[in-house]
Amino acid sequence: MFSPLYRQIKELMMRALGAGEWAPGTSIPSESELAIRFGVSQGTVRKAIDEMAAENLLVRRQGKGTFVASHNDPRSFYRFLRLTPDDGSARQTRSEPLSCRMVAATDTVARVLQLQVGDPVILVERLLRFDGEPVVYDEIFLSAEQFQGLTLDLLKESERSLYSVFESEFGMRMIRAEERLRAVGAEGRACELLAVPEGSPLLLVERVTYTYGDKPVEWRRGCYATGNYHYFNELS
Amino acid sequence: MFSPLYRQIKELMMRALGAGEWAPGTSIPSESELAIRFGVSQGTVRKAIDEMAAENLLVRRQGKGTFVASHNDPRSFYRFLRLTPDDGSARQTRSEPLSCRMVAATDTVARVLQLQVGDPVILVERLLRFDGEPVVYDEIFLSAEQFQGLTLDLLKESERSLYSVFESEFGMRMIRAEERLRAVGAEGRACELLAVPEGSPLLLVERVTYTYGDKPVEWRRGCYATGNYHYFNELS
Protein backbone atom coordinates (compact mmCIF):
# COMPACT_ATOMS: atom_id res chain seq x y z
CA MET A 1 0.00 0.00 0.00
CA PHE A 2 1.62 3.19 -1.16
CA SER A 3 1.59 6.12 1.20
CA PRO A 4 3.36 9.37 0.41
CA LEU A 5 6.06 10.60 2.76
CA TYR A 6 4.05 13.53 4.05
CA ARG A 7 1.30 11.17 5.17
CA GLN A 8 3.77 9.02 7.03
CA ILE A 9 5.05 12.17 8.72
CA LYS A 10 1.48 13.14 9.53
CA GLU A 11 0.94 9.71 11.05
CA LEU A 12 4.01 10.13 13.24
CA MET A 13 2.82 13.55 14.34
CA MET A 14 -0.66 12.20 15.09
CA ARG A 15 0.91 9.62 17.35
CA ALA A 16 2.97 12.28 19.09
CA LEU A 17 -0.25 14.20 19.69
CA GLY A 18 -2.12 11.13 20.88
CA ALA A 19 0.72 10.25 23.22
CA GLY A 20 0.59 13.72 24.70
CA GLU A 21 4.08 14.70 23.59
CA TRP A 22 2.70 18.09 22.62
CA ALA A 23 0.06 19.45 24.97
CA PRO A 24 -3.07 21.32 23.79
CA GLY A 25 -2.52 25.03 23.56
CA THR A 26 1.25 24.75 23.34
CA SER A 27 3.35 25.15 20.24
CA ILE A 28 4.90 22.24 18.41
CA PRO A 29 8.48 22.42 17.11
CA SER A 30 9.09 24.66 14.11
CA GLU A 31 8.83 23.26 10.61
CA SER A 32 12.59 23.24 10.17
CA GLU A 33 13.14 21.42 13.46
CA LEU A 34 10.58 18.79 12.50
CA ALA A 35 12.17 18.46 9.07
CA ILE A 36 15.49 17.62 10.72
CA ARG A 37 13.88 15.29 13.25
CA PHE A 38 12.08 13.29 10.58
CA GLY A 39 14.86 13.56 8.02
CA VAL A 40 12.73 15.12 5.27
CA SER A 41 12.54 18.52 3.64
CA GLN A 42 10.64 21.38 5.22
CA GLY A 43 8.10 21.31 2.40
CA THR A 44 7.13 17.76 3.25
CA VAL A 45 6.61 18.59 6.93
CA ARG A 46 4.62 21.57 5.78
CA LYS A 47 2.26 19.45 3.75
CA ALA A 48 1.66 17.16 6.74
CA ILE A 49 0.90 20.16 8.94
CA ASP A 50 -1.35 21.61 6.22
CA GLU A 51 -3.63 18.59 6.43
CA MET A 52 -3.72 18.60 10.20
CA ALA A 53 -4.51 22.31 10.24
CA ALA A 54 -7.35 21.70 7.75
CA GLU A 55 -8.76 19.15 10.22
CA ASN A 56 -8.56 21.66 13.07
CA LEU A 57 -5.99 19.58 14.94
CA LEU A 58 -3.33 22.26 14.68
CA VAL A 59 -3.52 26.02 14.38
CA ARG A 60 -0.88 27.99 12.51
CA ARG A 61 -0.01 31.50 13.59
CA GLN A 62 2.31 33.32 11.30
CA GLY A 63 5.40 34.63 13.05
CA LYS A 64 4.61 32.71 16.24
CA GLY A 65 4.48 29.03 15.46
CA THR A 66 2.09 26.12 15.08
CA PHE A 67 -0.09 25.26 18.07
CA VAL A 68 -2.06 22.25 19.19
CA ALA A 69 -5.77 23.06 19.03
CA SER A 70 -7.37 23.27 22.47
CA HIS A 71 -10.91 23.43 23.77
CA ASN A 72 -9.51 25.71 26.48
CA ASP A 73 -9.03 28.38 23.89
CA PRO A 74 -12.00 30.77 24.15
CA ARG A 75 -12.11 30.82 20.35
CA SER A 76 -13.17 27.20 20.32
CA PHE A 77 -15.19 26.92 23.54
CA TYR A 78 -18.31 25.71 21.78
CA ARG A 79 -16.63 24.69 18.58
CA PHE A 80 -19.05 21.84 17.90
CA LEU A 81 -22.23 23.72 18.77
CA ARG A 82 -24.01 24.71 15.58
CA LEU A 83 -27.04 26.35 17.16
CA THR A 84 -27.37 30.05 16.34
CA PRO A 85 -29.91 32.74 17.21
CA ASP A 86 -32.23 33.51 14.29
CA ASP A 87 -31.36 37.20 14.38
CA GLY A 88 -27.64 36.48 14.31
CA SER A 89 -26.91 38.45 17.46
CA ALA A 90 -24.24 37.12 19.85
CA ARG A 91 -25.49 35.50 23.03
CA GLN A 92 -23.82 34.60 26.24
CA THR A 93 -23.67 30.81 26.30
CA ARG A 94 -23.66 29.08 29.68
CA SER A 95 -23.57 25.41 30.54
CA GLU A 96 -25.48 24.31 33.63
CA PRO A 97 -24.66 20.77 34.73
CA LEU A 98 -27.67 19.15 36.44
CA SER A 99 -26.56 15.68 37.42
CA CYS A 100 -23.68 13.26 37.09
CA ARG A 101 -24.14 9.60 37.95
CA MET A 102 -23.04 6.11 37.08
CA VAL A 103 -25.36 3.95 34.99
CA ALA A 104 -25.11 0.68 33.07
CA ALA A 105 -24.56 0.85 29.33
CA THR A 106 -27.65 0.10 27.28
CA ASP A 107 -27.49 -1.59 23.89
CA THR A 108 -27.15 1.65 22.01
CA VAL A 109 -24.60 3.21 24.32
CA ALA A 110 -22.51 0.05 24.36
CA ARG A 111 -22.53 -0.25 20.58
CA VAL A 112 -21.61 3.37 20.01
CA LEU A 113 -18.89 3.54 22.66
CA GLN A 114 -17.56 0.07 21.84
CA LEU A 115 -18.32 -1.32 25.31
CA GLN A 116 -20.19 -4.34 26.61
CA VAL A 117 -23.85 -4.01 27.54
CA GLY A 118 -23.98 -3.31 31.28
CA ASP A 119 -20.51 -1.77 31.47
CA PRO A 120 -20.34 1.25 33.74
CA VAL A 121 -20.99 4.55 32.02
CA ILE A 122 -21.19 8.07 33.37
CA LEU A 123 -24.38 9.93 32.53
CA VAL A 124 -24.28 13.71 32.72
CA GLU A 125 -27.39 15.81 32.36
CA ARG A 126 -26.95 19.42 31.54
CA LEU A 127 -28.80 22.46 30.32
CA LEU A 128 -27.42 25.01 27.92
CA ARG A 129 -28.65 28.57 28.24
CA PHE A 130 -28.35 31.44 25.80
CA ASP A 131 -28.63 34.72 27.69
CA GLY A 132 -30.29 32.80 30.49
CA GLU A 133 -32.91 31.19 28.28
CA PRO A 134 -32.85 27.36 28.38
CA VAL A 135 -32.35 26.09 24.84
CA VAL A 136 -30.60 22.72 24.92
CA TYR A 137 -31.09 19.73 27.21
CA ASP A 138 -28.28 17.20 26.87
CA GLU A 139 -27.85 13.65 28.14
CA ILE A 140 -24.18 12.80 27.85
CA PHE A 141 -22.77 9.28 28.09
CA LEU A 142 -19.08 8.75 28.82
CA SER A 143 -17.08 5.58 29.25
CA ALA A 144 -16.57 5.45 33.03
CA GLU A 145 -13.11 4.01 32.71
CA GLN A 146 -11.74 7.04 31.00
CA PHE A 147 -13.49 9.62 33.11
CA GLN A 148 -12.89 8.24 36.58
CA GLY A 149 -13.42 10.90 39.18
CA LEU A 150 -15.81 13.03 37.15
CA THR A 151 -18.31 14.62 39.53
CA LEU A 152 -21.06 17.17 39.32
CA ASP A 153 -19.06 19.54 41.52
CA LEU A 154 -16.10 19.36 39.19
CA LEU A 155 -18.34 20.28 36.26
CA LYS A 156 -20.01 23.07 38.18
CA GLU A 157 -16.77 24.67 39.26
CA SER A 158 -15.69 25.36 35.74
CA GLU A 159 -16.86 28.32 33.74
CA ARG A 160 -15.60 26.65 30.61
CA SER A 161 -17.15 24.20 28.19
CA LEU A 162 -17.40 20.49 28.98
CA TYR A 163 -14.76 19.54 26.45
CA SER A 164 -12.47 22.02 28.07
CA VAL A 165 -12.85 20.19 31.39
CA PHE A 166 -12.38 16.81 29.70
CA GLU A 167 -9.18 18.08 28.14
CA SER A 168 -7.69 19.69 31.23
CA GLU A 169 -8.77 17.20 33.89
CA PHE A 170 -8.77 13.93 31.98
CA GLY A 171 -6.35 14.49 29.14
CA MET A 172 -9.16 13.54 26.77
CA ARG A 173 -9.17 15.59 23.60
CA MET A 174 -12.28 15.64 21.44
CA ILE A 175 -11.23 16.14 17.86
CA ARG A 176 -14.11 15.11 15.64
CA ALA A 177 -17.82 14.38 15.91
CA GLU A 178 -20.71 12.99 13.91
CA GLU A 179 -24.22 14.30 14.42
CA ARG A 180 -27.53 12.76 13.42
CA LEU A 181 -30.53 15.08 13.50
CA ARG A 182 -34.25 14.45 13.55
CA ALA A 183 -37.42 16.15 14.67
CA VAL A 184 -39.23 14.65 17.66
CA GLY A 185 -42.06 15.53 20.03
CA ALA A 186 -41.03 16.88 23.43
CA GLU A 187 -41.44 14.56 26.41
CA GLY A 188 -40.16 13.94 29.94
CA ARG A 189 -37.44 16.12 31.40
CA ALA A 190 -36.86 18.04 28.20
CA CYS A 191 -40.40 19.45 28.49
CA GLU A 192 -39.92 20.82 31.98
CA LEU A 193 -36.39 22.06 31.54
CA LEU A 194 -36.89 23.76 28.21
CA ALA A 195 -40.32 24.97 29.32
CA VAL A 196 -42.15 23.72 26.25
CA PRO A 197 -45.47 21.85 26.09
CA GLU A 198 -45.51 18.08 25.79
CA GLY A 199 -45.39 16.94 22.19
CA SER A 200 -44.13 20.22 20.81
CA PRO A 201 -41.45 19.81 18.13
CA LEU A 202 -37.82 19.62 19.25
CA LEU A 203 -34.66 19.06 17.29
CA LEU A 204 -33.02 15.86 18.49
CA VAL A 205 -29.28 15.86 17.94
CA GLU A 206 -27.37 12.66 18.57
CA ARG A 207 -23.64 13.11 18.63
CA VAL A 208 -20.76 10.64 18.70
CA THR A 209 -17.48 12.30 19.57
CA TYR A 210 -14.07 10.83 18.78
CA THR A 211 -10.60 11.32 20.17
CA TYR A 212 -7.30 10.46 18.49
CA GLY A 213 -7.27 7.19 16.60
CA ASP A 214 -10.99 7.49 15.78
CA LYS A 215 -11.87 6.17 19.21
CA PRO A 216 -15.46 7.06 20.24
CA VAL A 217 -15.54 8.44 23.79
CA GLU A 218 -18.83 10.29 24.09
CA TRP A 219 -22.40 9.74 23.03
CA ARG A 220 -24.79 12.59 23.44
CA ARG A 221 -28.52 13.04 23.01
CA GLY A 222 -29.44 16.70 22.83
CA CYS A 223 -32.89 18.23 22.63
CA TYR A 224 -32.74 21.63 20.99
CA ALA A 225 -35.61 24.12 21.31
CA THR A 226 -35.56 25.78 17.93
CA GLY A 227 -38.16 28.48 18.49
CA ASN A 228 -35.73 31.36 18.18
CA TYR A 229 -32.65 29.42 17.20
CA HIS A 230 -31.59 27.24 14.32
CA TYR A 231 -28.97 24.67 13.52
CA PHE A 232 -26.66 26.11 10.90
CA ASN A 233 -24.78 24.12 8.32
CA GLU A 234 -22.71 24.98 5.28
CA LEU A 235 -22.63 22.69 2.28
CA SER A 236 -20.14 22.62 -0.53
CA MET B 1 -4.40 44.66 0.48
CA PHE B 2 -1.90 41.89 0.05
CA SER B 3 -3.01 38.85 -1.85
CA PRO B 4 -0.64 36.03 -2.72
CA LEU B 5 -0.11 35.13 -6.34
CA TYR B 6 -1.90 31.81 -6.11
CA ARG B 7 -5.04 33.54 -4.89
CA GLN B 8 -4.93 35.95 -7.79
CA ILE B 9 -4.60 32.98 -10.12
CA LYS B 10 -7.52 31.34 -8.33
CA GLU B 11 -9.56 34.50 -8.85
CA LEU B 12 -8.79 34.48 -12.57
CA MET B 13 -9.77 30.83 -12.79
CA MET B 14 -13.01 31.48 -10.88
CA ARG B 15 -13.87 34.14 -13.42
CA ALA B 16 -13.12 31.77 -16.27
CA LEU B 17 -15.48 29.26 -14.66
CA GLY B 18 -18.16 31.87 -14.01
CA ALA B 19 -17.91 33.07 -17.62
CA GLY B 20 -18.41 29.52 -18.83
CA GLU B 21 -14.99 29.26 -20.47
CA TRP B 22 -14.69 25.75 -19.05
CA ALA B 23 -17.94 23.79 -19.07
CA PRO B 24 -19.02 21.49 -16.22
CA GLY B 25 -17.82 17.95 -16.68
CA THR B 26 -15.04 18.93 -19.07
CA SER B 27 -11.34 19.12 -18.26
CA ILE B 28 -9.50 22.38 -17.78
CA PRO B 29 -6.04 22.94 -19.29
CA SER B 30 -3.17 21.06 -17.67
CA GLU B 31 -1.23 22.64 -14.84
CA SER B 32 1.74 23.35 -17.06
CA GLU B 33 -0.42 25.00 -19.72
CA LEU B 34 -2.06 27.20 -17.10
CA ALA B 35 1.35 28.05 -15.66
CA ILE B 36 2.45 29.35 -19.07
CA ARG B 37 -0.83 31.16 -19.65
CA PHE B 38 -0.65 33.00 -16.33
CA GLY B 39 3.12 33.39 -16.36
CA VAL B 40 3.74 31.70 -13.02
CA SER B 41 5.29 28.44 -11.95
CA GLN B 42 3.40 25.19 -12.00
CA GLY B 43 3.50 25.00 -8.20
CA THR B 44 1.59 28.25 -7.93
CA VAL B 45 -1.14 27.09 -10.32
CA ARG B 46 -1.23 23.88 -8.35
CA LYS B 47 -1.93 25.69 -5.10
CA ALA B 48 -4.79 27.62 -6.71
CA ILE B 49 -6.28 24.39 -8.01
CA ASP B 50 -5.79 22.76 -4.59
CA GLU B 51 -8.08 25.31 -2.98
CA MET B 52 -10.71 25.01 -5.66
CA ALA B 53 -10.64 21.22 -5.42
CA ALA B 54 -11.08 21.50 -1.65
CA GLU B 55 -14.21 23.58 -2.31
CA ASN B 56 -15.56 20.93 -4.70
CA LEU B 57 -15.37 23.29 -7.66
CA LEU B 58 -12.84 21.16 -9.47
CA VAL B 59 -12.10 17.45 -9.37
CA ARG B 60 -8.60 16.12 -9.96
CA ARG B 61 -8.08 12.74 -11.56
CA GLN B 62 -4.54 11.54 -11.62
CA GLY B 63 -3.30 10.71 -15.08
CA LYS B 64 -6.40 12.21 -16.73
CA GLY B 65 -6.61 15.86 -15.82
CA THR B 66 -8.57 18.32 -13.71
CA PHE B 67 -12.30 18.55 -14.35
CA VAL B 68 -15.01 21.08 -13.63
CA ALA B 69 -17.41 19.63 -11.04
CA SER B 70 -20.84 18.92 -12.46
CA HIS B 71 -24.23 18.05 -11.01
CA ASN B 72 -24.68 15.86 -14.07
CA ASP B 73 -22.10 13.51 -12.70
CA PRO B 74 -23.98 10.62 -11.04
CA ARG B 75 -21.46 10.81 -8.19
CA SER B 76 -22.85 14.20 -7.20
CA PHE B 77 -26.52 13.89 -8.15
CA TYR B 78 -27.76 14.66 -4.66
CA ARG B 79 -24.54 16.20 -3.42
CA PHE B 80 -26.30 18.62 -1.07
CA LEU B 81 -28.83 16.16 0.36
CA ARG B 82 -27.76 15.10 3.82
CA LEU B 83 -30.71 12.87 4.65
CA THR B 84 -29.76 9.23 5.22
CA PRO B 85 -31.71 6.08 6.14
CA ASP B 86 -31.21 5.17 9.80
CA ASP B 87 -30.04 1.67 8.89
CA GLY B 88 -27.46 2.99 6.45
CA SER B 89 -28.78 0.97 3.51
CA ALA B 90 -28.74 2.53 0.07
CA ARG B 91 -32.08 3.71 -1.28
CA GLN B 92 -33.25 4.66 -4.70
CA THR B 93 -33.82 8.41 -4.60
CA ARG B 94 -36.43 9.87 -6.93
CA SER B 95 -37.56 13.45 -7.38
CA GLU B 96 -41.22 13.99 -8.24
CA PRO B 97 -42.02 17.54 -9.37
CA LEU B 98 -45.58 18.52 -8.43
CA SER B 99 -46.04 22.05 -9.68
CA CYS B 100 -44.17 24.92 -11.23
CA ARG B 101 -45.70 28.38 -11.30
CA MET B 102 -44.92 32.06 -11.20
CA VAL B 103 -45.51 33.93 -7.93
CA ALA B 104 -44.59 37.33 -6.50
CA ALA B 105 -41.60 37.51 -4.16
CA THR B 106 -42.54 37.85 -0.51
CA ASP B 107 -40.39 39.78 1.97
CA THR B 108 -38.31 36.78 2.87
CA VAL B 109 -37.82 35.52 -0.65
CA ALA B 110 -36.90 39.00 -1.88
CA ARG B 111 -34.38 39.53 0.90
CA VAL B 112 -32.72 36.18 0.43
CA LEU B 113 -32.57 36.28 -3.36
CA GLN B 114 -31.67 39.98 -3.44
CA LEU B 115 -34.80 40.97 -5.35
CA GLN B 116 -37.55 43.53 -4.84
CA VAL B 117 -40.72 42.52 -3.04
CA GLY B 118 -43.25 41.54 -5.70
CA ASP B 119 -40.64 40.62 -8.32
CA PRO B 120 -41.56 37.50 -10.29
CA VAL B 121 -40.30 34.29 -8.82
CA ILE B 122 -40.75 30.69 -9.90
CA LEU B 123 -42.13 28.37 -7.23
CA VAL B 124 -41.53 24.68 -7.68
CA GLU B 125 -43.17 22.11 -5.44
CA ARG B 126 -41.66 18.68 -5.39
CA LEU B 127 -41.62 15.47 -3.45
CA LEU B 128 -38.57 13.37 -2.82
CA ARG B 129 -39.07 9.65 -2.44
CA PHE B 130 -36.69 7.05 -1.06
CA ASP B 131 -37.63 3.65 -2.48
CA GLY B 132 -41.05 5.08 -3.23
CA GLU B 133 -41.67 6.35 0.28
CA PRO B 134 -42.35 10.12 0.41
CA VAL B 135 -39.77 11.69 2.72
CA VAL B 136 -39.17 15.30 1.72
CA TYR B 137 -41.57 17.98 0.57
CA ASP B 138 -39.79 21.00 -0.93
CA GLU B 139 -40.95 24.46 -1.91
CA ILE B 140 -38.30 25.92 -4.16
CA PHE B 141 -38.07 29.61 -5.05
CA LEU B 142 -36.02 30.72 -8.06
CA SER B 143 -35.45 34.12 -9.53
CA ALA B 144 -37.71 34.09 -12.63
CA GLU B 145 -35.28 36.12 -14.67
CA GLN B 146 -32.60 33.48 -14.56
CA PHE B 147 -34.84 30.50 -15.06
CA GLN B 148 -37.03 31.70 -17.92
CA GLY B 149 -38.74 28.82 -19.61
CA LEU B 150 -38.66 26.47 -16.64
CA THR B 151 -41.79 24.31 -16.79
CA LEU B 152 -43.19 21.36 -14.92
CA ASP B 153 -42.85 19.23 -18.05
CA LEU B 154 -39.18 20.06 -18.34
CA LEU B 155 -38.63 18.97 -14.76
CA LYS B 156 -40.65 15.81 -15.20
CA GLU B 157 -38.79 14.74 -18.32
CA SER B 158 -35.52 14.49 -16.54
CA GLU B 159 -34.45 11.51 -14.52
CA ARG B 160 -31.68 13.58 -12.98
CA SER B 161 -31.56 15.92 -10.00
CA LEU B 162 -32.93 19.45 -10.14
CA TYR B 163 -29.48 21.02 -10.04
CA SER B 164 -28.53 18.87 -12.95
CA VAL B 165 -31.38 20.36 -14.99
CA PHE B 166 -30.48 23.88 -13.85
CA GLU B 167 -26.93 23.30 -14.98
CA SER B 168 -27.72 21.77 -18.36
CA GLU B 169 -30.72 23.83 -19.37
CA PHE B 170 -30.00 27.20 -17.78
CA GLY B 171 -26.22 27.24 -17.39
CA MET B 172 -26.77 27.86 -13.69
CA ARG B 173 -24.24 26.05 -11.52
CA MET B 174 -24.96 25.62 -7.84
CA ILE B 175 -21.70 25.55 -5.99
CA ARG B 176 -22.41 26.21 -2.34
CA ALA B 177 -25.36 26.28 0.07
CA GLU B 178 -26.27 27.31 3.59
CA GLU B 179 -28.87 25.38 5.54
CA ARG B 180 -30.81 26.39 8.62
CA LEU B 181 -32.60 23.60 10.47
CA ARG B 182 -35.38 23.60 13.01
CA ALA B 183 -38.09 21.31 14.27
CA VAL B 184 -41.68 22.26 13.43
CA GLY B 185 -45.16 20.76 13.58
CA ALA B 186 -46.52 19.37 10.33
CA GLU B 187 -49.23 21.39 8.60
CA GLY B 188 -50.86 21.95 5.21
CA ARG B 189 -49.58 20.18 2.14
CA ALA B 190 -46.64 18.62 3.95
CA CYS B 191 -49.09 16.60 6.06
CA GLU B 192 -50.92 15.09 3.10
CA LEU B 193 -47.90 14.51 0.90
CA LEU B 194 -45.70 13.00 3.57
CA ALA B 195 -48.69 11.12 5.01
CA VAL B 196 -48.09 12.25 8.59
CA PRO B 197 -50.66 13.56 11.11
CA GLU B 198 -51.11 17.28 11.60
CA GLY B 199 -48.75 18.66 14.22
CA SER B 200 -46.36 15.73 14.12
CA PRO B 201 -42.71 16.79 14.25
CA LEU B 202 -40.92 17.50 10.97
CA LEU B 203 -37.43 18.73 10.27
CA LEU B 204 -37.65 22.06 8.50
CA VAL B 205 -34.61 22.73 6.34
CA GLU B 206 -34.24 26.16 4.78
CA ARG B 207 -31.56 26.36 2.15
CA VAL B 208 -29.99 29.25 0.30
CA THR B 209 -27.96 28.12 -2.69
CA TYR B 210 -25.27 30.21 -4.34
CA THR B 211 -23.66 30.24 -7.74
CA TYR B 212 -20.32 31.79 -8.70
CA GLY B 213 -19.58 35.13 -7.13
CA ASP B 214 -21.61 34.25 -4.02
CA LYS B 215 -24.79 35.14 -5.83
CA PRO B 216 -27.89 33.59 -4.20
CA VAL B 217 -30.12 31.96 -6.81
CA GLU B 218 -32.35 29.58 -4.90
CA TRP B 219 -34.26 29.56 -1.66
CA ARG B 220 -35.74 26.33 -0.52
CA ARG B 221 -38.03 25.28 2.31
CA GLY B 222 -37.91 21.55 2.82
CA CYS B 223 -39.98 19.48 5.25
CA TYR B 224 -38.16 16.26 6.09
CA ALA B 225 -40.02 13.33 7.65
CA THR B 226 -37.37 11.93 9.97
CA GLY B 227 -39.14 8.80 11.14
CA ASN B 228 -36.72 6.39 9.51
CA TYR B 229 -34.20 8.91 8.25
CA HIS B 230 -31.84 11.42 9.77
CA TYR B 231 -29.85 14.45 8.72
CA PHE B 232 -26.20 13.60 8.95
CA ASN B 233 -23.43 16.07 9.68
CA GLU B 234 -19.74 15.77 10.41
CA LEU B 235 -18.03 18.24 12.70
CA SER B 236 -14.35 18.95 13.05
Add this chain to the structure above:
DNA sequence: AAGTGGTCTAGACCACTCG
Protein backbone atom coordinates in the same frame (compact mmCIF):
# COMPACT_ATOMS: atom_id res chain seq x y z
C1' DA C 1 5.66 6.37 -24.95
C1' DA C 2 3.55 10.53 -23.90
C1' DG C 3 0.79 13.27 -21.03
C1' DT C 4 -1.46 14.12 -16.76
C1' DG C 5 -1.53 14.97 -11.81
C1' DG C 6 1.25 13.77 -7.27
C1' DT C 7 5.42 13.97 -4.47
C1' DC C 8 9.76 15.69 -2.86
C1' DT C 9 13.58 18.67 -2.66
C1' DA C 10 16.50 22.96 -1.99
C1' DG C 11 16.77 27.54 -1.90
C1' DA C 12 15.27 32.32 -2.07
C1' DC C 13 12.57 35.74 -0.34
C1' DC C 14 8.27 37.85 2.07
C1' DA C 15 5.13 38.82 6.16
C1' DC C 16 4.52 38.70 10.84
C1' DT C 17 5.77 38.60 15.96
C1' DC C 18 8.54 39.64 19.69
C1' DG C 19 12.25 41.08 22.44
Add this chain to the structure above:
DNA sequence: GAGTGGTCTAGACCACTTA
Protein backbone atom coordinates in the same frame (compact mmCIF):
# COMPACT_ATOMS: atom_id res chain seq x y z
C1' DG D 1 17.42 41.33 14.32
C1' DA D 2 16.21 36.64 14.91
C1' DG D 3 12.80 33.28 14.48
C1' DT D 4 8.45 31.74 12.78
C1' DG D 5 5.19 30.55 9.19
C1' DG D 6 3.87 31.89 4.07
C1' DT D 7 4.98 32.24 -0.83
C1' DC D 8 7.25 31.21 -5.09
C1' DT D 9 10.37 28.93 -8.01
C1' DA D 10 12.79 25.21 -10.79
C1' DG D 11 13.71 20.77 -11.38
C1' DA D 12 13.62 15.80 -10.58
C1' DC D 13 11.14 11.85 -10.26
C1' DC D 14 6.80 8.84 -9.23
C1' DA D 15 1.96 7.09 -10.16
C1' DC D 16 -1.70 6.73 -13.16
C1' DT D 17 -4.22 6.82 -17.70
C1' DT D 18 -4.52 6.37 -22.50
C1' DA D 19 -3.23 5.13 -26.86
